[in-house]
Amino acid sequence: MSIDAREAASALSDIETIAQRVRQSRFYNFASLMLILWGVLIFFGNVASHFWPPLAGYIWIAVNAVGIAGSFAIGAFDYKRMGVRSFDLRMVAAYVLFLAFGALWSIGLGHFTPRQLGVFWPTYFMMVYTIVGLWIGPAFVAIGLGITGLTLFGYAFIGPWFELWMALVNGGGLLLGGLWMRRN
Amino acid sequence: MAELDEIIHQPLRLKIMAALNALPAATGLDFTRLKKLTGATDGNLGAHIETLAKAGYVTVAKAFVGKKPQTTVTATAAGRGAFARHVATLREIIAASAPEAD
Numbered sequence: 001m002s003i004d005a006r007e008a009a010s011a012l013s014d015i016e017t018i019a020q021r022v023r024q025s026r027f028y029n030f031a032s033l034m035l036i037l038w039g040v041l042i043f044f045g046n047v048a049s050h051f052w053p054p055l056a057g058y059i060w061i062a063v064n065a066v067g068i069a070g071s072f073a074i075g076a077f078d079y080k081r082m083g084v085r086s087f088d089l090r091m092v093a094a095y096v097l098f099l100a101f102g103a104l105w106s107i108g109l110g111h112f113t114p115r116q117l118g119v120f121w122p123t124y125f126m127m128v129y130t131i132v133g134l135w136i137g138p139a140f141v142a143i144g145l146g147i148t149g150l151t152l153f154g155y156a157f158i159g160p161w162f163e164l165w166m167a168l169v170n171g172g173g174l175l176l177g178g179l180w181m182r183r184n
Numbered sequence: 185m186a187e188l189d190e191i192i193h194q195p196l197r198l199k200i201m202a203a204l205n206a207l208p209a210a211t212g213l214d215f216t217r218l219k220k221l222t223g224a225t226d227g228n229l230g231a232h233i234e235t236l237a238k239a240g241y242v243t244v245a246k247a248f249v250g251k252k253p254q255t256t257v258t259a260t261a262a263g264r265g266a267f268a269r270h271v272a273t274l275r276e277i278i279a280a281s282a283p284e285a286d
Contacts, residue, residue, distance in 0.1 A: 005281035
């Protein structure tokens with residue numbers, strides 16, 4: 001069997017396209033579980049912060065601790081299933097650095113109000129989702145931009161119900177995004 | 185130059201092998217996922233998987249997940265090797281046609 005260079009290039013292009021779709025599919029499968037986990041935690045974190053504002057700091061520390069532990073569990077499950085470590089200590093280090101940088105500017109230097117913190121953290125996280133989505137897949141761009149837009153809308157127009165709004169759009173948005181990824 | 189693998193070179197079989205090779209060794213794809221990835225019909229996909237299985241390039245495992253039957257297709261070591269050689273040959277064809285630099 002003999003083919004020319006153009007046919008060979010076309011075959012290699014088909015191979016790369018399929019391989020890219022498989023990688024994206026695997027990533028969506030893993031990421032969807034993470035989104036569902038964090039969506040549920042953020043939903044309850046916002047609802048609890050609304051009803052017990054003095055405890056908000058502790059609530060969010062607990063949300064992050066449970067989230068990291070849950071992410072490790074999902075990573076271990078994925079490793080058992082696929083043989084590839086998706087969530088490891090390097091991911092935790094990246095997450096801690098990301099939180100530390102946000103805390104430095106919003107609390108250490110910025111002295112944000114609780115409402116400003118409520119809009120800063122989700123939009124800060126969603127910026128990463130959006131940027132990562134440029135490489136990984138359009139679903140992340142849609143989730144990142146969608147939640148950012150709804151967060152800013154809530155900051156501007158939703159009065160004392162802001163945390164409940166955030167429970168719905170941030171927690172609910174991640175949860176729906178995760179479920180959508182699993183379905184697709 | 186090495187010969188192209190005639191079994192793998194068929195467009196749908198190439199897609200199947202490309203999809204399975206993008207996974208870690210010994211990890212398979214279920215039939216439904218493979219159908220979605222390749223855009224093939226049930227009958228066509230089934231026939232080409234059978235051809236690959238007869239060549240020893242993939243294994244097919246059938247099981248029940250709950251009450252639903254699930255068919256999982258996995259590339260064998262021989263299949264991965266054949267696919268790697270096929271890709272190398274495709275690259276050689278492209279390299280051989282490129283004008284030589286001075």
